Amino acid sequence: MKLRLQNLSRLYKQIIMLLVDIVTLIFALGLAFILRLGDDQGLLDQHLSESWWLFILLPIIMMPLFIKLGLYRAVLQYMGIKVITTTFQATTISCLVIGFLMMFFRESSLPRSVLPIFWFIINILVIASRFIFKGYLYSWDSFVNARKQTIIYGAGNAGVQLVESLKKSAVYAPIAFIDDDKAKQGTILNYLEVFAFDKIEELVRNKEAKVLLFAVPSASHKQRTQILKKLTKYPIEVKILPSVDNIVNGVISLDNIKHVEVSDILGRTPVPPKKELLTRNIKDKNILITGAGGSIGAELSRQIMKLSPTKVILLDNSEFNLYMINQELSSSLYNAEIVPVLCTVTNYHQLKRVVSQYEIHTIYHAAAYKHVPMVELNVVSGVYNNVVGTYNVAKVADELSVDSMVLVSTDKAVRPTNVMGASKRFSEFVLQAFSENSKTCFSMVRFGNVLDSAGSVVPLFRRQIQKGGPVTVTHRNITRYFMTIPEAVQLVLQAGAMAKGGDVFVLDMGEPIKIIDLAYKMIHLSGLTPIDNENPDGEIRIEFTGLRPGEKLYEELLIGNDVIQSEHPGIMQAIESKLDMSTLLESINTIKEAREKQDEIIVKSLLLKHVDGYTSRES
Numbered sequence: 001m002k003l004r005l006q007n008l009s010r011l012y013k014q015i016i017m018l019l020v021d022i023v024t025l026i027f028a029l030g031l032a033f034i035l036r037l038g039d040d041q042g043l044l045d046q047h048l049s050e051s052w053w054l055f056i057l058l059p060i061i062m063m064p065l066f067i068k069l070g071l072y073r074a075v076l077q078y079m080g081i082k083v084i085t086t087t088f089q090a091t092t093i094s095c096l097v098i099g100f101l102m103m104f105f106r107e108s109s110l111p112r113s114v115l116p117i118f119w120f121i122i123n124i125l126v127i128a129s130r131f132i133f134k135g136y137l138y139s140w141d142s143f144v145n146a147r148k149q150t151i152i153y154g155a156g157n158a159g160v161q162l163v164e165s166l167k168k169s170a171v172y173a174p175i176a177f178i179d180d181d182k183a184k185q186g187t188i189l190n191y192l193e194v195f196a197f198d199k200i201e202e203l204v205r206n207k208e209a210k211v212l213l214f215a216v217p218s219a220s221h222k223q224r225t226q227i228l229k230k231l232t233k234y235p236i237e238v239k240i241l242p243s244v245d246n247i248v249n250g251v252i253s254l255d256n257i258k259h260v261e262v263s264d265i266l267g268r269t270p271v272p273p274k275k276e277l278l279t280r281n282i283k284d285k286n287i288l289i290t291g292a293g294g295s296i297g298a299e300l301s302r303q304i305m306k307l308s309p310t311k312v313i314l315l316d317n318s319e320f321n322l323y324m325i326n327q328e329l330s331s332s333l334y335n336a337e338i339v340p341v342l343c344t345v346t347n348y349h350q351l352k353r354v355v356s357q358y359e360i361h362t363i364y365h366a367a368a369y370k371h372v373p374m375v376e377l378n379v380v381s382g383v384y385n386n387v388v389g390t391y392n393v394a395k396v397a398d399e400l401s402v403d404s405m406v407l408v409s410t411d412k413a414v415r416p417t418n419v420m421g422a423s424k425r426f427s428e429f430v431l432q433a434f435s436e437n438s439k440t441c442f443s444m445v446r447f448g449n450v451l452d453s454a455g456s457v458v459p460l461f462r463r464q465i466q467k468g469g470p471v472t473v474t475h476r477n478i479t480r481y482f483m484t485i486p487e488a489v490q491l492v493l494q495a496g497a498m499a500k501g502g503d504v505f506v507l508d509m510g511e512p513i514k515i516i517d518l519a520y521k522m523i524h525l526s527g528l529t530p531i532d533n534e535n536p537d538g539e540i541r542i543e544f545t546g547l548r549p550g551e552k553l554y555e556e557l558l559i560g561n562d563v564i565q566s567e568h569p570g571i572m573q574a575i576e577s578k579l580d581m582s583t584l585l586e587s588i589n590t591i592k593e594a595r596e597k598q599d600e601i602i603v604k605s606l607l608l609k610h611v612d613g614y615t616s617r618e619s
Contacts, residue, residue, distance in 0.1 A: 017130075021066060024125045025059050032118035054098070061097055065090040087126045095119045147173035149209045151236070153227070154216035155179035155187075155194045158241060162215045163190045175207055200234050210527055214240040232520070237527030273490045274568060279307050280497035281362045281404050286311040288360045290345050290393060291367030293321025296408055299489040300364050301325055305334045307493075312336050313358050317344040317367070345389030352396045363405040364492070365393050368424065372412070375420035376549040379600045383607070384591055386423035390430045391588050398438045406496035407431050407444035409504075411481060414446070415613025418551065422607040422614040426587070428504060429610070432578040435502030443499030445492045446574070447507040448481030457515060461522050469540040471519050471530075474547050479512040479554045495571050504574040512554060516542070579610060 069086045095115050148171060152159045155177040166172045177194040179185060184194045195203065203209045212231065216224070224240075231238050287304055291297040292314035298321075304312060312329070316322040319342060326340040339358065343350045345367045355363075368386045369375050375382035390407060397405040409428055412421030431442040457480070464471045488507065495505035523530045523540045531538035547553070579587070587606055594602040607614050 018063065018066075020129060021126060022059050022063065024129060025062060025122060026055055028122040028125055029055060029058060029114075029118050031121055032114045035117055035121075057101075058094060058098065062090055062094045065093055083130050084127055087123055091119050091122050091126075147171055148211050149173055149175045149207055150211045150213060151176050151178055151200065151203055151209050152192070153178045153212055153214045153231075155181070155184045155189055156216065156218075158217050159215040160190055162213060162241070163192065172211060172213070175209060176203055178212075197230070200231075200236070204234060204236055209236060211237045211239060214238060217241050232524050235524050235527060235529040238525050273494060277494035277497040277568065278303075278490070282307040282309050282493070284308065284310055285361035285403075286313070286358050288313045288315060288355060288358070288363045290315045290363070290365045290389075291408075292316050292340075293318050293325045294366060295485060296489065296492075297364075297366040298325045298328075299485045300366060300492070301329060303486070303489050303493065304364075305329055305332065305336055305338075309336045311339065311358055313339045313341055313354060313360065315341045315343050315345075315354065315367070317342070344385075345393055346385060348392040348395065351392055352400070355396050355400050355402065360400075361403045362496075363393060363397055363402055364408065364496070365390060365405060366408040367393075368408075368427070370410070370420060372418045372420045372551060373548045375423070376418055379419050379603055380595055380598055382419055383423045383426070383603050384595045386420070387426045387430065387591055388588060388595075390427040391584075394430050394434045394440075394442065397440045397442075398434050401439045404441040404443070404496060404499065405431065406492060406499070407442075408492060409444045409446040411446060411448040416611060417615065418549070419604070419607065422611045425611045425614075426607065428576070429579040429584060432502050432504075432576075433581045433584040436581065438501075441499050441501050443496055443501070443503040443505060445495045445505045445507065447483060447488055447491070457518070458522075461519055465523060465526050465528065465540060469531075470543040471523065471540055472543050472545050473515050473519055474545050474551060475553060476516055476544060477553055478515045478547070478551075480515060481512050483507065491568075491570055494568055498567060498571070502578075504576050506572045506574050508570045508572065577612065583610075 066086070069090055095118070099115055150166065150172040152162055152174055156179075159177060159179075163174045166174050174190075174192055176199075177184075177189060177192050178197055178200060179194050180197060182196075185196050187194050200209075200212070212234075214224075214228070214231075216227075219227070228238065228240075282304055287309045289297055289300050289304065289312065292301050293316040297316070301312065301314060314322060314326055314329070316325075322340050322342055326338065329338050341354055343354065345351065345365075354360075367389060369378075369382045375386075394405060396402075407427060410421065410424050412418065413425035413428060414421075416422040416425060428444050428446075431444050434440070435442040461471055491507045495503075495507070498505075519542055520530055528540050529535055529538035531541045587610065590606055591603060594600075594606075
């Protein structure tokens with residue numbers, strides 16, 4: 001019976017409710033007479049026979065009012081406060097009209113108090129009938145059981161609005177509120193009890209909560225990070241509403257919900273950029289970005305496009321990556337001219353033609369082979385691409401008097417234990433040598449891992465968790481610095497603008513993160529539990545695979561202790577050793593000759609000779 005009623009068309013449901021309301025009106029009016037006149041049957045029969053017209057007139061007046069005010073347009077499953085206000089409006093207007101008619105026609109046989117009694121009864125019956133039908137057809141238990149049991153963190157306006165949106169969701173079923181306000185704890189909001197934070201584990205265990213929606217958009221970045229960090233120890237999928245500034249007109253909906261990213265729990269508070277530094281080398285200038293299709297290069301391209309350049313030349317050796325970033329930027333509404341160039345930085349002559357043809361003012365050199373184990377297995381190709389490629393870009397910039405060139409470097413260049421890091425340190429040598437006698441302002445920016453970059457640990461962990469594990473960690477004690485790609489790129493742009501020539505800038509990466517902790521947090525935020533000694537019945541196994549070739553337990557940002565604070569609080573300037581131009585040129589020729597012979601030993605010997613702290617596995 002319930003299923004048949006649920007599957008009826010909306011028109012039939014409206015007709016049924018209208019007929020029920022007519023019967024309810026007549027019953028309420030009769031009950032009002034009985035309550036007014038008591039058990040005097042004779043008097044009751046007399047008044048009913050004299051007031052028969054009222055039983056016809058009330059439905060004629062009230063039913064059109066119910067229809068006009070939208071009582072039958074409300075969808076029963078999602079009915080709320082609107083049905084109460086509409087019922088009060090319709091019954092009040094009807095009783096006032098009947099009262100006016102009684103006064104106009106001097107009706108004396110009808111007791112005046114019947115109307116207020118009727119008003120009270122009909123309001124209760126009409127409203128109750130709606131909620132009884134709703135409870136029968138769309139019971140709360142069936143609503144919850146068919147969807148993911150969901151906790152709402154935040155019992156404020158955003159949380160209440162979110163629950164209203166969730167009632168229309170086929171995915172989420174709210175079962176409880178969590179709020180830190182003790183005055184709200186223990187109260188009921190929208191049928192849901194408000195619990196304290198320490199009840200989350202109980203809700204996960206006893207009510208099988210699968211999802212927690214964080215609905216405190218007014219929380220500061222610091223407050224939000226602190227709360228999300230505490231949530232990472234519970235095996236519940238966490239999703240989040242953005243800050244209140246990003247919610248248009250205060251309307252909270254499912255469209256506002258996003259997954260909690262690792263950046264939300266790292267605890268970094270990005271330093272606001274200085275606008276004058278961002279635009280100094282970009283506004284009204286022609287910009288070349290090498291490696292424009294990679295993680296860093298693509299974000300450089302996006303942010304540079306917002307800073308009003310004249311032309312942006314996207315250069316990449318990967319046809320697919322170049323196509324994707326070109327399509328993305330071309331579909332945007334920016335005014336700058338975009339030119340995609342399919343080119344490798346090891347092609348000096350094509351580079352020179354591009355820089356000359358488009359009259360480049362600023363170069364951001366992000367093109368490089370960066371995957372540590374891959375470069376370790378392909379030493380000659382990796383060093384040739386990274387070092388000779390950088391040399392070619394710097395040489396072209398110097399010969400054509402480009403205003404400035406910024407090298408995107410890495411913390412792995414500091415006392416490197418791998419070929420990739422050593423090649424990036426040698427790339428820094430290239431710019432330092434050219435800066436000695438050049439009109440071009442050369443600088444380099446050194447920073448650690450960026451979240452979600454190609455080949456980084458975060459997307460790897462995410463894929464492994466989605467497949468059901470195992471999550472692979474190289475060593476229990478391994479740590480890394482992390483920064484979001486947009487923040488890193490903002491700092492690169494600002495650092496390059498502060499350069500005087502030959503500067504090695506180091507970004508403030510905050511505190512290093514243990515990779516094993518990161519793995520645990522990502523597993524918990526996915527609503528799963530890791531398998532370990534404390535929880536042998538967990539869902540995701542963590543495997544320790546051992547350090548890969550060239551990998552070290554921790555990274556550093558400085559070779560020496562000499563560092564100067566720049567004009568930006570998130571950027572420091574390192575004082576590092578250099579190679580003179582003659583030594584650099586000799587080294588470049590050696591790398592080119594080794595590439596012809598594919599001689600890995602020559603390349604490693606060169607790195608061992610010049611790069612401080614580098615030690616080869618074979619040495």
